[in-house]
Amino acid sequence: MNKVYANATEALDGLLFDGMFIAAGGFGLCGIPELLLQAIKDAGTKDLTFASNNAGVDDFGIGILLQTRQVKKMISSYVGENAEFMRQYLSGELELEFNPQGTLAERMRAGGAGIPGFYTKTGVGTVIAEGKEHKEFNGETYILEEGIFADLAIIKAWKADDTGNLIFRKTARNFNVPAATCGKICVAEVEEIVPRGSLDPDCIHLPGIYVHRIIQGEHEKRIEQRTTRKREEA
Amino acid sequence: MPWDRNQMAARAAEELEDGMYVNLGIGIPTLVANYVGDKDITLQSENGMLGMGPFPYEGEEDPDLINAGKQTITELARTAYFDSATSFAMIRGGKIAAAILGAMEVDEKGDLANWMIPGKLVKGMGGAMDLVAGVGRVIVVMDHTNKHGQSKVLRECTLPLTGKGVVDRIITNLGVLDVVEGGLKIVELADGVTEEEMRAATEATIVD
Numbered sequence: 422m423n424k425v426y427a428n429a430t431e432a433l434d435g436l437l438f439d440g441m442f443i444a445a446g447g448f449g450l451c452g453i454p455e456l457l458l459q460a461i462k463d464a465g466t467k468d469l470t471f472a473s474n475n476a477g478v479d480d481f482g483i484g485i486l487l488q489t490r491q492v493k494k495m496i497s498s499y500v501g502e503n504a505e506f507m508r509q510y511l512s513g514e515l516e517l518e519f520n521p522q523g524t525l526a527e528r529m530r531a532g533g534a535g536i537p538g539f540y541t542k543t544g545v546g547t548v549i550a551e552g553k554e555h556k557e558f559n560g561e562t563y564i565l566e567e568g569i570f571a572d573l574a575i576i577k578a579w580k581a582d583d584t585g586n587l588i589f590r591k592t593a594r595n596f597n598v599p600a601a602t603c604g605k606i607c608v609a610e611v612e613e614i615v616p617r618g619s620l621d622p623d624c625i626h627l628p629g630i631y632v633h634r635i636i637q638g639e640h641e642k643r644i645e646q647r648t649t650r651k652r653e654e655a
Numbered sequence: 656m657p658w659d660r661n662q663m664a665a666r667a668a669e670e671l672e673d674g675m676y677v678n679l680g681i682g683i684p685t686l687v688a689n690y691v692g693d694k695d696i697t698l699q700s701e702n703g704m705l706g707m708g709p710f711p712y713e714g715e716e717d718p719d720l721i722n723a724g725k726q727t728i729t730e731l732a733r734t735a736y737f738d739s740a741t742s743f744a745m746i747r748g749g750k751i752a753a754a755i756l757g758a759m760e761v762d763e764k765g766d767l768a769n770w771m772i773p774g775k776l777v778k779g780m781g782g783a784m785d786l787v788a789g790v791g792r793v794i795v796v797m798d799h800t801n802k803h804g805q806s807k808v809l810r811e812c813t814l815p816l817t818g819k820g821v822v823d824r825i826i827t828n829l830g831v832l833d834v835v836e837g838g839l840k841i842v843e844l845a846d847g848v849t850e851e852e853m854r855a856a857t858e859a860t861i862v863d
Contacts, residue, residue: 448702448703448721448725448739449702449721449725450718450725451702451718451719451721451725452719474739497779498779498780498781498782499778499779499780499781500778500779501776501778501779502725507776519777519779519780521780521781521782521783521784521785522701522739522743522780522781522782522785523701523739523742523743523746523747523782523784523785523789524743524784524785526738526739526740526742526743527740527743527744527747529740530740541747541788542747542788542789543747543784543785543788543789544784544788545788545818545819546766546816546818546819546820547784547815547816547817547818547819548815548816549780549784579719589736589738590719591704591717591719591720591730591736592700592702592703592704592719592720592721592722592736593718593719594703594736594737594738595702595703595738595739596738596739597738598738598739598740599738599739599740626738642718642719643718644716644718644721644727645721645725646721646724646725646726646727647716647726647727648710648716648726648727648728649710649711649712649713649715649716649727650709650710650711650712651712651713652712652713
């Protein structure tokens with residue numbers, strides 16, 4: 422079993438095809454698989470559907486694949502930071518399916534856990550509920566949402582061992598865990614691959630069973646909104 | 656004088672009790688954190704954190720540590736991190752005691768609209784629909800009227816809904832209203848605001 426690859430292009434070799442469905446981790450620009458997204462851009466794979474909470478910004482994250490028109494459809498909860506996204510969406514070039522953020526996370530988790538659908542109160546009485554099965558439980562109305570089963574999951578973690586056990590750092594964990602589980606194949610990019618045995622088995626955030634290929638690389642880790650306080654206020 | 660943003664935030668902070676886990680929305684709700692005083696409140700950020708701290712000092716920003724508004728923040732001694740599915744499991748599962756959110760419109764049945772205006776740029780609902788459907792208590796903090804002077808407290812919301820029958824309490828620059836059987840009940844008036852002024856600015860049915 423060798424899960425470690427030299428770079429993002431090699432790690433994606435044989436996995437990409439036009440029209441495929443990719444689940445991507447990250448929240449805003451935090452914890453996004455920036456190296457794998459660049460490699461998908463370089464590969465030129467087209468008509469992609471992405472399940473991803475956000476769509477990046479114009480020149481970073483999924484935004485770089487929008488510039489090259491490689492994305493056909495986004496399944497997201499919030500896309501406000503991307504002008505090119507809005508242009509393509511308003512002109513009808515890009516399909517968009519809004520999912521409430523928790524529904525999107527649970528759709529990924531459910532897909533990864535072999536659960537094809539689940540009922541939730543989120544969105545009842547809103548446009549999100551239109552066309553979906555409604556069902557009463559204990560006097561309350563719920564709607565049916567479906568699990569996500571993606572062809573490929575691409576995620577970013579902090580550290581991995583060579584068996585694919587992963588740990589994340591702070592709020593960069595976000596969608597990376599549920600996204601990883603809902604792909605037929607999961608490719609993870611990490612900041613550091615550490616020797617087997619050096620991660621505490623009690624502190625693994627995502628067990629290696631979910632991770633098929635790993636690369637280590639340098640990450641830009643761009644900050645979307647830099648907010649600070651002054652020392653005097655302390 | 657009607658309340659200003661900070662007075663509204665201070666009034667909203669009175670809704671919070673010691674030991675509560677709370678989610679604060681963007682805008683005026685964010686200011687509520689400045690007014691919790693000695694109460695032991697744990698703030699949730701739905702991108703995967705309990706125990707949200709203040710903004711970092713300049714030079715100490717960490718790209719791996721942001722809030723749901725994508726702003727750089729800090730952690731506290733009590734902080735716990737988790738993934739997005741876990742985060743919304745605790746929201747949907749009713750573990751978060753309260754959410755304090757902004758709104759474009761609220762109506763007398765507790766319907767809330769705060770995510771889209773048809774014909775304008777639609778950015779998405781983010782976690783708002785999950786929050787209002789899941790948390791114990793939904794408190795809306797907003798101006799009573801829009802910039803044209805029209806009431807935002809309506810008989811029936813005109814904008815696409817974020818949630819139906821989800822709002823418990825409305826705090827505006829004019830005072831505090833509760834969603835009750837048959838309409839809204841005035842709980843409190845801002846200093847110097849009369850009941851007549853409150854009624855005149857409110858389109859929704861006010862019940863005694």
